[in-house]
Amino acid sequence: MMRLWGRKSSINVQKVLWCLAELGLEEGKDFEQIDAGLHFGKNRTPEFLALNPNGLVPTLEDGELVLWESNTILRYLAHQHDQSKRFPTDIASQYQSEKWMDWQVGTIWPTLRVAFLGLTRTPENERNYPGIQKAYEDTNQLMALLDQQLAEHQYCSGNAFHIGDIPLALCVNRWILLNEAFPGQTGSRPTLHNIDAWMKRLKDGTHFSVVAEKELNIVK
Numbered sequence: 001m002m003r004l005w006g007r008k009s010s011i012n013v014q015k016v017l018w019c020l021a022e023l024g025l026e027e028g029k030d031f032e033q034i035d036a037g038l039h040f041g042k043n044r045t046p047e048f049l050a051l052n053p054n055g056l057v058p059t060l061e062d063g064e065l066v067l068w069e070s071n072t073i074l075r076y077l078a079h080q081h082d083q084s085k086r087f088p089t090d091i092a093s094q095y096q097s098e099k100w101m102d103w104q105v106g107t108i109w110p111t112l113r114v115a116f117l118g119l120t121r122t123p124e125n126e127r128n129y130p131g132i133q134k135a136y137e138d139t140n141q142l143m144a145l146l147d148q149q150l151a152e153h154q155y156c157s158g159n160a161f162h163i164g165d166i167p168l169a170l171c172v173n174r175w176i177l178l179n180e181a182f183p184g185q186t187g188s189r190p191t192l193h194n195i196d197a198w199m200k201r202l203k204d205g206t207h208f209s210v211v212a213e214k215e216l217n218i219v220k
């Protein structure tokens, strides 16, 4: 049985949980999930640091193999555990998907993260509100770029759902929730119709609901 370390409120753990659900892998049967990180702790113990020296979640154990970096874990799961061929394997779809995963981790998340951490993990009297608003506005621009791309395809890598949709959709989910929770601090959020239609497709046609946050985990 695989073992997934990480609290379910982590965006990066959510990526893995969603992917496992898409692959038909069940908690308790195919994998166990251990709450770790934030108030659960466990991620700074010698046992955990031996698995992941960063002390971060998610961390996945599959037999002797130990992996960290959420997007890499998705790639591994799709490669190794996709018995039902849930994800396309043609080279174009795969690499379009790869492209968006790198864009998520290298471009949009570092931008949105400033606003996210600034509002949900920083005490009120220490928040840098101009910096938070700038980060949110920059995220709006990046979301507009994603929206344009989605005008041409149903999913980020073409006309079928792929692992690349997972990290992006979770960023969109947080972008929306952040604005709902802190409208005065983020500034306005544009309505982007192609993103809305894509999110609806994901909600209707995938296991998005296993991880969909209804509200943000705000640390006071």
Ligand SMILES: N[C@@H](CCC(=O)N[C@@H](CS)C(=O)NCC(=O)O)C(=O)O
Pocket: 010, 011, 012, 013, 036, 037, 038, 043, 055, 056, 057, 058, 068, 069, 070, 071
């Ligand atoms: N690039 C890493 C980032 C992992 C990361 O930053 N994880 C956060 C949660 S989203 C974490 O472990 N924070 C410490 C904690 O929860 O205590 C990945 O994609 O897996």
